[in-house]
Structure formats: structure tokens, C-alpha cells
Amino acid sequence: MATKFSCNILWCLFMKGSLIWRAQRYSSLIIFTYFIYVAYFIFSSDIMSFDIWTNFALSAQLKIATSLILMLLLLHAFIGLWTVGTDYLTTRTLGFLNRSLGRKAKLLRSLYYLLFALMGLLYTAVIIYTLWL
Amino acid sequence: MDQRPVYIDLTKIKLPMSAFSSITHRLSGMYIFFITIPVSLFIFNHSTASEKSFNLLVESINNISFFSVFTIFSFLVLWYHILTGIRHLFMDFFHIGESLSGSYYSSIFALILWLLSSVAIFYGVYS
Numbered sequence: 001m002a003t004k005f006s007c008n009i010l011w012c013l014f015m016k017g018s019l020i021w022r023a024q025r026y027s028s029l030i031i032f033t034y035f036i037y038v039a040y041f042i043f044s045s046d047i048m049s050f051d052i053w054t055n056f057a058l059s060a061q062l063k064i065a066t067s068l069i070l071m072l073l074l075l076h077a078f079i080g081l082w083t084v085g086t087d088y089l090t091t092r093t094l095g096f097l098n099r100s101l102g103r104k105a106k107l108l109r110s111l112y113y114l115l116f117a118l119m120g121l122l123y124t125a126v127i128i129y130t131l132w133l
Numbered sequence: 134m135d136q137r138p139v140y141i142d143l144t145k146i147k148l149p150m151s152a153f154s155s156i157t158h159r160l161s162g163m164y165i166f167f168i169t170i171p172v173s174l175f176i177f178n179h180s181t182a183s184e185k186s187f188n189l190l191v192e193s194i195n196n197i198s199f200f201s202v203f204t205i206f207s208f209l210v211l212w213y214h215i216l217t218g219i220r221h222l223f224m225d226f227f228h229i230g231e232s233l234s235g236s237y238y239s240s241i242f243a244l245i246l247w248l249l250s251s252v253a254i255f256y257g258v259y260s
Contacts, residue, residue, distance in 0.1 A: 025225055025226070028222070035215075048191070053180060054180075057177070057181055058181055077165075077166045080162050081163070081166060084162070084163065119167065130178045130181065
């Protein structure tokens with residue numbers, strides 16, 4: 001018997017598979033562009049001194065860009081880490097290793113989500129501290 | 134409880150090249166989130182803190198040490214993630230390299246390109 005797929009409004013709007021899929025792919029392109037830009041600056045200058053580097057890295061444009069890229073990076077990483085979690089930290093895959101471990105899959109997955117969410121918060125705090133305070 | 138025998142001897146399973154590329158893309162992604170990002174935040178913080186810490190950082194990266202090799206390796210893992218990521222984007226957006234042989238050769242290509250550029254980068258930094 002087929003069961004009708006249902007979800008609440010919030011879940012349907014934001015946790016839509018195709019939207020998440022696109023968000024991860026397109027964010028990767030923007031992050032890549034940023035890395036190319038920064039890498040080009042570092043490798044194209046013959047002499048790299050503290051003044052040249054901080055004039056570039058702590059300019060208003062790059063501070064804003066870095067902060068926005070961090071947000072995109074966390075989005076990209078959270079989608080990827082979440083996918084890996086739902087693929088491997090399951091009753092089935094953990095059960096291959098150990099049956100009792102498999103029964104704890106849901107708890108372990110939640111702890112793993114908590115871990116990377118906290119890491120994301122920590123990275124945001126470090127960037128705010130380094131760039132804006 | 135289901136008691137069917139489960140045959141999951143990992144040493145007996147041979148990963149196809151495309152699966153190797155896919156799983157290492159995921160593993161490198163994990164490595165980047167938990168190691169490369171903290172390393173780059175540390176470097177960014179120290180390079181912008183003061184001229185003294187900037188010079189110390191440049192000096193310690195240019196000389197062979199655990200810190201130096203670890204840092205360069207962490208960025209090379211990011212570079213590998215980018216290369217295999219571009220490979221995935223070609224498949225996702227343009228459907229290029231989705232055939233069995235296509236995905237095999239693109240995996241080999243990404244791996245060889247990464248190995249060669251890694252050697253070049255280590256040589257470039259230390260020589």
C-alpha cells in the first residue's frame with residue numbers, strides 16, 4: 001500500500017531535496033571563485049609582506065566577502081556532512097559493524113549533528129573575532 | 134530478528150575507480166571541515182594579528198617541520214576535494230563523464246593531476 005508523502009509547511013519549504021541539492025552545488029562554485037581570487041592574490045605578488053597581506057585581507061570588501069563565504073561554506077559543509085550522516089550512521093550500516101551499535105544509530109547521528117553544528121558556531125565566532133572585533 | 138549471514142569482508146571488495154573518487158571526495162570533505170578549516174582559521178588569525186606573528190608563520194611554513202607538512206597537506210586535501218568536486222559538477226550539470234569508462238578516466242585524471250600538483254607544490258615550497 002502506498003502512503004501519501006506529507007510534511008509540514010516549514011519542512012516542505014526549506015528541506016526540499018532539489019533545493020538542498022542546488023544549494024550545495026551552486027555554493028561550491030561561489031566558494032571556489034573566492035578561493036581562486038585569494039590564491040591568485042597570494043601567488044601573483046612577488047613579495048608578500050605583512051602590510052600587503054593585511055591591506056588585502058582586512059580591507060572592507062574582503063572582510064565582507066570572507067564573512068559571506070563562511071556562511072556559504074557552512075551551508076555547503078552542513079549539507080555534505082548531513083548527507084554523510086544519513087548514509088552511514090544508520091541502524092543498517094552501523095549494524096554491519098555491531099548489532100548493539102546499530103540500535104544506537106539515531107542517538108549517534110544526533111550527537112554527530114550536534115558536533116558539527118557546534119564546530120560551525122565555533123568557526124563563526126573565530127571569524128567574527130578575527131575580522132570584526 | 135533477521136539472522137541472515139551478512140558478507141561484508143571489506144578486504145574482498147574491490148572499489149571501482151569512480152567509487153574510490155566518490156568516497157575520497159566525502160572523506161576529504163570531512164577532513165576539510167574538521168581539520169583544514171581550523172588550520173586555515175589559525176593561519177588567518179596569526180597572519181593578521183601582528184607583523185611578528187606573520188613573519189614567524191611564513192618562516193615556519195617555508196621550513197620542513199611537522200606544522201609545515203601538516204598545513205600543506207591539509208590544503209592539498211582541499212585541492213583534492215576541489216578537483217573531485219569539479220568532476221562531480223561536470224556529471225551533475227552537463228552529464229559529462231557519466232558512462233562507465235568516462236567516470237573511470239575522469240577519476241584517474243583527477244587523481245593523477247592531484248598527485249602531480251602535490252609534488253609540484255611541495256617542491257615549490259621547500260626548494
